[in-house]
Amino acid sequence: MKFFEIPWVKFINNVVIIGTCAFTAYLLLTNLPWYLPELGDGTSIVSEFYLIVFAAICFAVYSSTDIKYVRILSISTTWLFLVLIAFMWAGAFVIGDSQMSAFTDNLGSIGTYFANINEFVLPLNDYHEFYLFWWFAWSIMIGQFTSRFVGGLKTYQVLAAMLIFPSIPIAIWFSVLYHYHEAGIPTQGIKNFAMVFVGIVFVINSLDSLVRLYTDNLNFTVKRFGKMKYIVGNIVALSLLTLLFKLEFLQIQWVGALVIGLFFICAAFIGYSKFKTVTNIDSSPKANEIDYTKIDTVH
DSSP states (O other): OOGGGSHHHHHHHHHHHHHHHHHHHHHHHHHHHHHOGGGSSSSSOOHHHHHHHHHHHHHHHHHTTOHHHHHHHHHHHHHHHHHHHHHHHHHHHTSSSOOHHHHHHHHHTHHHHHHTHHHHHSSOOHHHHHHHHHHHHHHHHHHHHHHTTOTTOOHHHHHIIIIIHHHHHHHHHHHHHHHHHHHTOOOTTHHHHHHHHHHHHHHHHHHHHHHHHHHHHHTOOHHHHOHHHHHHHHHHHHHHHHHHHHTTSSOHHHHHHHHHHHHHHHHHHHHHHSHHHHHTOOSOOGGGOOOGGGGTTOO
């Protein structure tokens, strides 16, 4: 449909991507005092936290310079998360005194969340508003980034890869973490460090994908400008935007509102001029077929 190739849509789309990228770094900055209270008083943002976020931005920008790095970081993040789950699980149910029945009970209780989801959703408040706008901002980018790598996959395969399979380790993770809360098991020391480290790696993994997406859209690529200009330009831009969120000059609600507007405009665009094109789609275009081995031979 080429909707995102319309000049003004492309501009708004890139504003959304860059804004959400910076907001992700800002969230890391504001949450570090809670995760690493030993570096400060547990509430204030000290210089060490700025350095951690700056290092994360630098690492993400460098990773985005080559799709091979993005792939390696994505795979590494997945394995780190699985290792963290195993480590925390062992700390509660192997080394600790807890019974395995507590873990299975927690895992089985996840179904009650969906049965009582109305209690979590309603009434809507500022907390919901904040996360809903953030999720809207992420959704449009996840869709675009994923669409580049799902050539040849059927709809149910994409659904499984994006929603079902990732939900399994997440369910196990929260079941283990909830037991730590219920049993009052301390997480200070190596456990807390491990959680913070994996969390920062997740942020870097998110940022490098977004940087890769908006730089491709803007043709601000390594090939065009060289690696040094690419790296410096992105680091400066993201660092400044992160500080703007810190100063509350920007709001994620504005970004989310832009995405909602794009959703409605896209629906109207399809209904008005691309309805037949969409209804005639029966499979992914052959042009979308991707040879994943090209990532290994890109140079």
